[in-house]
Amino acid sequence: MAKKEVVEEERSAPPEIANVPQHVAIIMDGNGRWAAERGKPRTEGHRAGAESVRACAEACGDLGIRYLTLYAFSSENWKRPKTEITALMTLLERFLKSQTKEMLKNNIRLQAIGRITDLPVKSQKSLHDSIEATADNDGLNLILALNYGGREEIIDGVRSVLRHIQDGLLDEAMLDPQIFSKHLYTRYYPDPDLLIRTSGEMRISNFLLWQISYSEIVISEKFWPDFKREDFFQAVQEYSRRQRRFGGL
Ligand code: IPE
Numbered sequence: 001m002a003k004k005e006v007v008e009e010e011r012s013a014p015p016e017i018a019n020v021p022q023h024v025a026i027i028m029d030g031n032g033r034w035a036a037e038r039g040k041p042r043t044e045g046h047r048a049g050a051e052s053v054r055a056c057a058e059a060c061g062d063l064g065i066r067y068l069t070l071y072a073f074s075s076e077n078w079k080r081p082k083t084e085i086t087a088l089m090t091l092l093e094r095f096l097k098s099q100t101k102e103m104l105k106n107n108i109r110l111q112a113i114g115r116i117t118d119l120p121v122k123s124q125k126s127l128h129d130s131i132e133a134t135a136d137n138d139g140l141n142l143i144l145a146l147n148y149g150g151r152e153e154i155i156d157g158v159r160s161v162l163r164h165i166q167d168g169l170l171d172e173a174m175l176d177p178q179i180f181s182k183h184l185y186t187r188y189y190p191d192p193d194l195l196i197r198t199s200g201e202m203r204i205s206n207f208l209l210w211q212i213s214y215s216e217i218v219i220s221e222k223f224w225p226d227f228k229r230e231d232f233f234q235a236v237q238e239y240s241r242r243q244r245r246f247g248g249l
């Protein structure tokens, strides 16, 4: 109890930001390198990264950001050693179990995108439990991208469009980007305004391919476990200084 109060007192006031994004998406990268730098196993990096998730979700809530999408496990991450995959899934389950109370306290609504039914059954269960428990919250929407691939999402979207056409629910001639968006996992969310990638990598790695057409991109040199509240604020401030044109003038 006393410890918790100290932590809350230390929380810095959010900065005044002229132009707060509605939706921030993050490619949380560099856990393995963070661990390697410390001579620790990669899983320690993933464990430490969970604290950055908490810190960034809190910072988002404090700025009044409505959506935070986090790339937690890609369609391609199945290529990693089985032990690392198991550790990641176990960490996910632990994170959900330990953070659901915190999410309820902070009015966070948890959601997930990706091919969720291909995740281990235990992970799916923890996910569904947290999603259900936080369903009535109306603050920040925290969206975890799990077993997520942008190409896979577009293919699933095409399948959904074809089904709708076959069932006579959609006229092929009407199909446009706006309608197609409604067949993606992200149909309930606006496109990300700001995309952050940590660890200095300059690539998208199959994340939200359709949705980031006009997102502002901020790359942080920090590894994800070192990316905290102030780093998040800095990225949002950088976003706020950008001029978005969407192809216009
Ligand atoms: C990001 O960190 C977490 C996941 C992809 C699950 P990495 O595990 O990719 O760490 P690096 O990039 O190898 O340092």
Ligand code: IPE
Binding pocket: 027, 028, 029, 030, 071, 072, 073, 074, 077, 201, 203, 205
């Ligand atoms: C992207 O990071 C996926 C996640 C953050 C979940 P990766 O570390 O898997 O990406 P690459 O392999 O460096 O492109």
Ligand code: MG
Binding pocket: 029, 030, 031
């Ligand atoms: Mg990586």
